[in-house]
Amino acid sequence: MEKIKCDICIIGAGSGGLSVAAGASQMGADVVLIEGHKMGGDCLNYGCVPSKSLLAAAKQAYAMGHTGDLGVTAVEPQVDYAAAKDHVAKVIETIAPVDSQERFEGFGVRVIRDWARFTDEKTVVAGAHEITARRFVIATGSSPFVPPIDGIENVTHYTNENIFDLRERPEHLLIIGGGPIGMEMAQAHIRLGSKVTVIEGLKALGNDDRELAEVVIGSLQAEGVQIIEGQQARRISEADGRITVETEGGSFTGSHLLMAVGRKVNLDKLDLKAARVKHDRAVTVGDDLRSPTNSRVYAIGDAAGRMQFTHVAGYHAGVIVRSAVLGMTWAKARQDHIPWVTYTDPELAHVGMTEAQVRAKFGGQMKVVRFNYDENDRAIAEGKTKGFIKVLVANGKPKGVSIVGAHAGELIGMWAMAIANGQKMSAIANTVLPYPTLSEINKRAAGAYFSPQLFENASVKTIVQLVQKYMP
Ligand SMILES: Cc1cc2nc3c(=O)[nH]c(=O)nc-3n(C[C@H](O)[C@H](O)[C@H](O)COP(=O)(O)OP(=O)(O)OC[C@H]3O[C@@H](n4cnc5c(N)ncnc54)[C@H](O)[C@@H]3O)c2cc1C
Ligand SMILES: NC(=O)c1ccc[n+]([C@@H]2O[C@H](COP(=O)([O-])OP(=O)(O)OC[C@H]3O[C@@H](n4cnc5c(N)ncnc54)[C@H](O)[C@@H]3O)[C@@H](O)[C@H]2O)c1
Numbered sequence: 001m002e003k004i005k006c007d008i009c010i011i012g013a014g015s016g017g018l019s020v021a022a023g024a025s026q027m028g029a030d031v032v033l034i035e036g037h038k039m040g041g042d043c044l045n046y047g048c049v050p051s052k053s054l055l056a057a058a059k060q061a062y063a064m065g066h067t068g069d070l071g072v073t074a075v076e077p078q079v080d081y082a083a084a085k086d087h088v089a090k091v092i093e094t095i096a097p098v099d100s101q102e103r104f105e106g107f108g109v110r111v112i113r114d115w116a117r118f119t120d121e122k123t124v125v126a127g128a129h130e131i132t133a134r135r136f137v138i139a140t141g142s143s144p145f146v147p148p149i150d151g152i153e154n155v156t157h158y159t160n161e162n163i164f165d166l167r168e169r170p171e172h173l174l175i176i177g178g179g180p181i182g183m184e185m186a187q188a189h190i191r192l193g194s195k196v197t198v199i200e201g202l203k204a205l206g207n208d209d210r211e212l213a214e215v216v217i218g219s220l221q222a223e224g225v226q227i228i229e230g231q232q233a234r235r236i237s238e239a240d241g242r243i244t245v246e247t248e249g250g251s252f253t254g255s256h257l258l259m260a261v262g263r264k265v266n267l268d269k270l271d272l273k274a275a276r277v278k279h280d281r282a283v284t285v286g287d288d289l290r291s292p293t294n295s296r297v298y299a300i301g302d303a304a305g306r307m308q309f310t311h312v313a314g315y316h317a318g319v320i321v322r323s324a325v326l327g328m329t330w331a332k333a334r335q336d337h338i339p340w341v342t343y344t345d346p347e348l349a350h351v352g353m354t355e356a357q358v359r360a361k362f363g364g365q366m367k368v369v370r371f372n373y374d375e376n377d378r379a380i381a382e383g384k385t386k387g388f389i390k391v392l393v394a395n396g397k398p399k400g401v402s403i404v405g406a407h408a409g410e411l412i413g414m415w416a417m418a419i420a421n422g423q424k425m426s427a428i429a430n431t432v433l434p435y436p437t438l439s440e441i442n443k444r445a446a447g448a449y450f451s452p453q454l455f456e457n458a459s460v461k462t463i464v465q466l467v468q469k470y471m472p
Pocket of ligand 2: 147149176177178179180181182184199200201202203204205206231232233234260261262263307308309340341342343
C-alpha cells in the first residue's frame with residue numbers, strides 16, 4: 001500500500017472535483033484527485049454534453065422541416081439516428097482533453113484511478129493507495145434513481161447512462177419522468193423521428209413557473225409528444241418486444257423505456273461512517289459546504305444535496321478554493337442567485353426566487369412585469385416570436401426572473417448578474433443594448449417596470465409642463 005500525504009484530497013473528477021483540483025493545484029496546494037470511473041463525470045459523459053449535442057442534431061432536423069415564412073422551402077430531413085449519436089460521441093471526445101488525467105497531471109495533481117473509501121476521519125483508501133489529507137472534498141456526484149416500480153427488474157430500460165449509446169432509433173420511446181432530462185430527451189427524440197410518450201406523476205417541469213412551463217409543454221405537444229401528467233407509473237411489463245407502463249389512469253405501450261425520475265447521490269462506496277461524516281440522501285453540509293461532524297471534510301456539487309447543475313458544482317468549487325486553499329473559512333455558498341436552463345425549444349430559464357417565495361417575503365410590495373418576444377424586432381425578423389419574460393420585483397430590485405423563448409438561457413445571464421450583485425431594475429434599464437438583439441427583451445421588461453412611474457404619473461406631467469413653459 002502506497003502512503004500519500006497531501007493538502008487536499010478530492011474524491012470524484014466530475015464538474016466540481018476537477019474545478020477544485022485545477023484551482024487548488026495552480027495556486028500551489030498539494031492535491032490528490034481520485035476518480036473511480038470516467039474523468040469528467042456525469043456532465044461530460046452522460047449528462048449536459050451528450051444531451052445538448054443530441055438536441056443540436058434534433059434542432060437541425062426540425063429546422064429543415066419548419067422554415068416558417070422565411071421564403072425557404074422546407075424539406076423532409078433524412079435523419080440518421082446512429083450518425084447523430086456519432087456526433088454526440090465526437091463532441092464528448094473533443095471536450096474530453098480538458099478533463100483528462102494528463103491535463104491535471106500537468107498541473108501537478110496526483111490522479112488516482114480507483115474508487116475511494118474512508119477508513120477513518122483523515123484517511124482514504126483507493127486501490128493500493130492510502131491518502132492522508134488536511135482536507136477532503138467529496139465531489140462524487142449522483143446517479144440515475146430507478147424507483148422500485150413493480151416489474152421494472154424484468155424490463156429493458158435506459159437511463160441517462162446508456163441512452164446515448166443506443167444506436168437504433170426507438171420506434172416509440174416511453175419516458176417516465178417529465179423533469180429536465182425527460183423533456184429534453186422527449187424533444188430530441190420526437191425531432192429525430194421517434195414517437196414519444198412522457199409519463200409524469202405530478203406536473204412536468206415542476207421546478208419551473210407553471211405559466212412558462214406550459215409554453216414548453218404546449219410546444220412539445222404541438223410537435224407530437226404525448227405528455228401525461230398527474231399519473232405515477234405503477235407497473236411495467238415487457239412482452240413480444242413491447243413495453244407497457246401502467247398508471248392509475250391508463251396504460252401506455254412503446255418500444256423503449258427511459259427512466260428519468262431524478263437522482264440518487266453517490267455515497268455508497270465512501271463509508272462515511274468511518275469518517276464520522278453525517279449524511280441523509282446527500283452529505284450534510286451548511287452554507288460553508290463543510291461537514292459539521294468532521295471539519296476536514298467538504299462536499300460539493302450533486303453530493304452536497306443542493307441544486308444539481310454543473311455551474312453549481314463549479315460555483316461550489318470556488319467556495320472551497322477560497323475556504324480550504326486560501327484560508328477564507330468564512331466563504332459561503334449562496335443559492336438565491338443560481339440560474340438554470342432547460343434546453344428545449346423554446347428554452348426555459350430561471351434565476352432567483354419563485355413567485356410564491358417573493359409573495360411570501362414581500363407580500364403586496366411585489367410587482368410583476370412582463371415583455372413578450374413578439375414585440376422584439378429581432379425575434380420578429382427571425383420568426384421566433386413565441387415566449388415572454390416575467391420579472392418579479394420588490395423594493396426596486398429583481399428578485400426572480402423566468403424567461404421562455406429562443407435563447408432564454410443566454411438572456412437570463414443579465415438577470416443572474418443583477419441578482420448576484422443586488423442591482424436594481426435601473427441597472428438593466430440604464431444599460432444600452434445593441435439593436436436589434438433579443439437581449440433588448442430584458443431592457444424592455446425593466447422599462448415596463450418604470451413606465452407607469454414615468455408615463456402614468458400626474459406629478460411628472462405637471463413638472464414637464466412647467467419646464468416646457470419656463471425653459472428658455
Ligand atoms: C442527462 C443530464 C443532463 C444534464 N444537463 C445539464 C445541463 O445542461 N446543465 C447543467 O448545469 N447540469 C446538467 N446536468 C447536471 C450535471 O451533470 C450535474 O449537476 C454535474 O455533473 C454534477 O457535478 P459533480 O461534480 O457534482 O458530479 P459528477 O460530474 O457526476 O462527478 C462525480 C464523479 O465522482 C466519481 N465518483 C463517485 N463516487 C466515487 C468514489 N467513491 N471514488 C472515486 N470516484 C467516485 C464518479 O465516477 C464521477 O466521475 C445534467 C445531468 C444529466 C443526468
Ligand atoms: N438543462 C439542465 O440544466 C438539466 C438537464 C437535465 C438534468 N438536469 C439536472 O438533473 C436533475 C435530474 O433530472 P430529472 O429530470 O431526472 O429529475 P427531476 O427530479 O427534475 O424530475 C423527475 C420527475 O419524475 C417524476 N416522477 C418520479 N417518479 C415517478 C413515477 N413513478 N411516475 C411518473 N413520474 C415520476 C417527478 O414527479 C419529477 O417531475 C435535474 O433536477 C437537474 O438538476 C439539468
